[in-house]
Amino acid sequence: MGLKVGVLGVGPVGDRLVRLLNERKFPVDGDLKLMATHEREEVLGDKLYHVHKIDENSFKGLDLVFFAGKEGAKGASTEWGRKAVKSGCIVIDNGGDFRMYPNYPLVIPEVNMDVVTKDTRYICNPNCSTIQMVVALAPLHKVARLRRIVVSTYQSVSGHGEAAIEELKKESAQILAGETAEQNPSIFPNQIAFNCIPHIDKFLPSGYTKEEMKMINETRKIFDEPNLLINPTTVRVPVFYGHSESINAEFELPMERQDAIEILSDPQRSPGVVCIDGINPDPSAINNRCDPNECQFPTTADLVKEEYKDAVLVGRIRNDTTIKNALNLWCVSDNLRKGAATNAVQIAEELLKRGLL
Ligand SMILES: NC(=O)c1ccc[n+]([C@@H]2O[C@H](COP(=O)([O-])OP(=O)(O)OC[C@H]3O[C@@H](n4cnc5c(N)ncnc54)[C@H](OP(=O)(O)O)[C@@H]3O)[C@@H](O)[C@H]2O)c1
Incomplete structure (x- = not known):
């Protein structure tokens, strides 16, 4: 039944x-x-x-x-x-x-x-930008305990609903036809076609936006870590589907690039995560770019693939060379699917x- x-x-x-x-x-x-x-x-x-x-x-x-x-x-x-x-x-x-x-x-x-x-x-x-960041960081948090997160988002227009998708289509067509974009300020505060807008949801007196405060408060609640330090900047970009995030994470305990790759590549330890990092295994990619160091990394365009459409994709994992026990990583997910x-x-x-x- x-x-x-x-x-x-x-x-x-x-x-x-x-x-x-x-x-x-x-x-x-x-x-x-x-x-x-x-x-x-x-x-x-x-x-x-x-x-x-x-x-x-x-x-x-x-x-x-x-x-x-x-x-x-x-x-x-x-x-x-x-x-x-x-x-x-x-x-x-x-x-x-x-x-x-x-x-x-x-x-x-x-x-x-x-x-x-x-x-x-x-x-x-949770909010779409919070979900993908937390899914990517939770397995590392379990091992080395997060101290501080600095995150910048690159969020697609579908995160603002159907009207926003239509707005990006309309403005893009107008600009490509050599016309001036007719904006609807009730959707975005600026032209969104061929532009990035560091403003998602309402501004608060502190200068942060509500979207940024959602990332702080929701992440603390999910991890049950009320004092976790989180420093977000959320940006709307002219992409239809899928959000990307550049994350800098600092840990209490040692956490090196190789440790993180190992953890995030293990589906038992990192459920829902797909790690796409390191030298590109596809020889044609290396040949096309004429670069033996050609790396693989995820982008929102990869989210149409069956094996990635409900996952949180991570890559560009690097040691932060400016402080101890810290990493940079790039994180991509479908805001309408895993994000909602x-x-x-x-x-x-x-x-x-x-x-x-
Ligand atoms: N888009 C994302 O990436 C994303 C991610 C995570 C969470 N969310 C959240 O998910 C929700 C839906 O997002 P969306 O992008 O699909 O929004 P949307 O395009 O604005 O669609 C909202 C839908 O809800 C209906 N609705 C609105 N107010 C209603 C009310 N008072 N009573 C009954 N129906 C009502 C609308 O009905 P009509 O069609 O009849 O107008 C419409 O069908 C939002 O709360 C959003 O914040 C969105």
Whole structure:
């Protein structure tokens, strides 16, 4: 017998949730129930679905609901999250509204699934940029204990939803046609085509953005390390799908490049991580570049490959030559899959495995 499953929100994250539930053959009893602000028919993945208008009775009879709506006071989680739990559902929420509430577990299954108990009814998925950084660093943290992280992100426009994807397409076409880009400042504060914008989410009085504070606070909560030093700069770049991060990590104990490569290349010790580092094993790459030192490294373009699409890819692992016990690394992942939908579906799978659902 399967479960009665709903998905609230049918933007890019809702679309990936539907694809993943089908791809991974999550045991759904009957049809998935899709919900949004208004009723319509919509293609998600490769199938046409009926989308229901959300109302007070929407959650009746459902066992599990994935939330993928807008954040904020009038957003889906604030409006409907507690109502879904009252109706008897377990909620797995992609939004940020409850992530820092003490009784709301913030979960990456590879890292801290044990914070979920039989009484848990509402589980939060971390922010996309936090998920990939924590999956990459957790195996190293286990061995050498993190002291300080300095991270700069290169985040794709799909992280801001469907409207942002359309904005990059429109501006790029206009500029390539020799026209001036017509910007919609309610999406990005500057032109995004052929540009990088060091501004994601709202600015706070400190000068940091909310996205940067999410990386600090969520990472501390997931690792249960309230004093971990984290220094982020988050940047929107003109890439459609996939986020990249340049991470400098300092540890309490020795951690050398070779140790990190060994740990991150071992799927038992580093679940969800694929290490793509060192001299390129493909002789044609070396020949093409005429360089015997030609290295391999991951980029967001690699995320279309079947074996990488749900993984966190790491590479460019180097000793930091300026301080002791520190490394630089490059980290890439699909913000809509591992950064959102894959993580949420993996949580649900783990709940099933543990008899919690
Ligand atoms: N995009 C990412 O990389 C990413 C990564 C991690 C987490 N997240 C989070 O995941 C969530 C979804 O992201 P997205 O990019 O798919 O967003 P999106 O493109 O803005 O889509 C939001 C969807 O939610 C529905 N919705 C919004 N407010 C609602 C409400 N009050 N009641 C019912 N439905 C509502 C919308 O309905 P209509 O279609 O009817 O307007 C739409 O289908 C957000 O909270 C986001 O912060 C996103």
